[in-house]
Every structure is written in C-alpha cells, then in structure tokens.
Amino acid sequence: DGGITQSPKYLFRKEGQNVTLSCEQNLNHDAMYWYRQDPGQGLRLIYYSQIVNDFQKGDIAEGYSVSREKKESFPLTVTSAQKNPTAFYLCASSIDRDTNEAFFGQGTRLTVV
Amino acid sequence: AQSVTQPDIHITVSEGASLELRCNYSYGATPYLFWYVQSPGQGLQLLLKYFSGDTLVQGIKGFEAEFKRSQSSFNLRKPSVHWSDAAEYFCAVGLTGGGNKLTFGTGTQLKVEL
Numbered sequence: 299d300g301g302i303t304q305s306p307k308y309l310f311r312k313e314g315q316n317v318t319l320s321c322e323q324n325l326n327h328d329a330m331y332w333y334r335q336d337p338g339q340g341l342r343l344i345y346y347s348q349i350v351n352d353f354q355k356g357d358i359a360e361g362y363s364v365s366r367e368k369k370e371s372f373p374l375t376v377t378s379a380q381k382n383p384t385a386f387y388l389c390a391s392s393i394d395r396d397t398n399e400a401f402f403g404q405g406t407r408l409t410v411v
Numbered sequence: 412a413q414s415v416t417q418p419d420i421h422i423t424v425s426e427g428a429s430l431e432l433r434c435n436y437s438y439g440a441t442p443y444l445f446w447y448v449q450s451p452g453q454g455l456q457l458l459l460k461y462f463s464g465d466t467l468v469q470g471i472k473g474f475e476a477e478f479k480r481s482q483s484s485f486n487l488r489k490p491s492v493h494w495s496d497a498a499e500y501f502c503a504v505g506l507t508g509g510g511n512k513l514t515f516g517t518g519t520q521l522k523v524e525l
Contacts, residue, residue, distance in 0.1 A: 302454075304454075331512075331513075333515075338420070338517060338518075339517060340415075340501060340515040340516055340517040340518055341455075341501070341513075341515040342515075343512055343513070346512060356512065386452075388454055388455065390455075399443075399445065399457065399460055399505075400455075400457075400513055401457070402447075402454035402455040402456070403454050404453055404454045405452070405453065405454050407452070
C-alpha cells in the first residue's frame with residue numbers, strides 16, 4: 299500500500315540530546331513537509347522540500363534541521379537548540395507544488411525529559 | 412500572509428443532529444481550501460477540498476463544504492452526525508499559483524453525545 303510512514307510513533311529523549319524523526323513515502327510525491335502540532339495551536343510548518351537536495355524553512359524552523367537526499371525520505375532532526383521540543387510531529391507529502399493537497403503520516407510524539 | 416480562523420474550539424452535538432463547523436480565511440485571492448479530520452494520536456485525513464468551480468464540494472464520510480467568496484468562508488457541514496465523527500477538524504488554506512505551504516486553523520474538537 300502507498301503511504302507515508304513515520305517512525306517511531308513515540309520517542310523519549312533527555313534534554314540536550316539531538317533526535318532524528320524518520321519520514322518515508324512511497325507515493326512518488328515531489329514535495330514533503332514537517333509540521334509541529336501543539337494543543338490549541340493547530341499545525342505549524344517547520345520545513346518543507348519541493349525537490350531532492352532542496353528545502354526551505356517554514357514558520358518555526360529554529361532548532362530544527364532536515365535533509366532531502368532521496369525523494370522518498372525527509373528526516374527531521376530536533377536539536378538541543380530547540381527550546382521546547384516536546385510535541386506531536388507530522389510529516390506530509392504532496393504530488394506537486396501547485397495543488398498543495400497534502401497526505402499525512404501517523405505522527406511521532408516526542409517527549410523530552 | 413494568509414490566515415485561517417476556526418472560531419469554535421469545541422462543539423458538542425447529539426448523534427443524528429446536523430453539524431456545521433465554521434472556517435474563515437484571510438487571503439487576497441481565492442485560495443485552495445481543505446478540511447482535514449484527525450482522530451486522537453493519529454495523522455490527518457483529507458475530508459474534502461476546493462480548488463475552483465462548483466462552490467459546494469462533497470467529501471468523504473458524508474461531509475460537504477460550501478465556499479462563499481463574499482464571506483471568505485468555507486464551512487463544513489454534515490446532515491446527520493454519527494458517533495464515529497467525534498474527532499478534531501482542521502480547516503486549511505493553500506496558496507494559488509505556486510507555493511505549497513498549507514496554513515492551518517487551530518482546529519475544532521467535535522464531541523458527539525449518544
């Protein structure tokens with residue numbers, strides 16, 4: 299089945315450690331996105347990528363980094379510079395840049411203690 | 412920059428009653444409009460979308476939405492709610508003419524009373 303796979307579903311890390319969240323898609327979509335979700339705030343865009351080896355900052359990129367070495371993969375690293383990293387992270391992809399219709403993964407809940 | 416407002420944080424309806432969730436957007440041109448649904452701890456599922464043409468769009472699970480340009484609104488409706496519709500609903504706006512960033516509203520939590 300085609301879709302977007304995020305792993306792991308739950309992730310616990312100690313404060314000060316970097317952590318990488320995985321996102322893989324087999325939909326052959328060009329564009330991929332990372333969103334952060336906090337209660338009562340909706341989804342906020344962290345980074346997005348329209349093609350391989352290219353990505354742009356979203357609205358809340360500080361403390362995060364990404365790479366896009368393969369079309370299928372768009373991992374997100376939450377660095378120690380992120381002041382409040384505990385959140386639900388959602389990865390999405392879309393077939394092209396024009397229609398903006400996004401398909402979402404099941405999310406990763408990151409808890410930093 | 413575009414913005415999306417969902418004025419109702421929580422809505423409670425009885426099973427079998429009709430439902431309308433409100434969404435207003437702010438954008439200089441006609442945007443792409445979406446409604447997504449999210450069950451607890453899950454990703455988002457697309458309910459319906461509006462790109463152009465007929466302003467009344469049909470989606471999955473019996474939902475529909477109407478685009479009203481004069482009111483900058485894209486309200487979601489369902490004639491008869493089922494208990495399984497309890498979830499959080501997000502309205503989203505995308506830019507036209509290129510660009511691929513979705514702007515989401517803060518969501519409306521729907522509770523269904525049996």
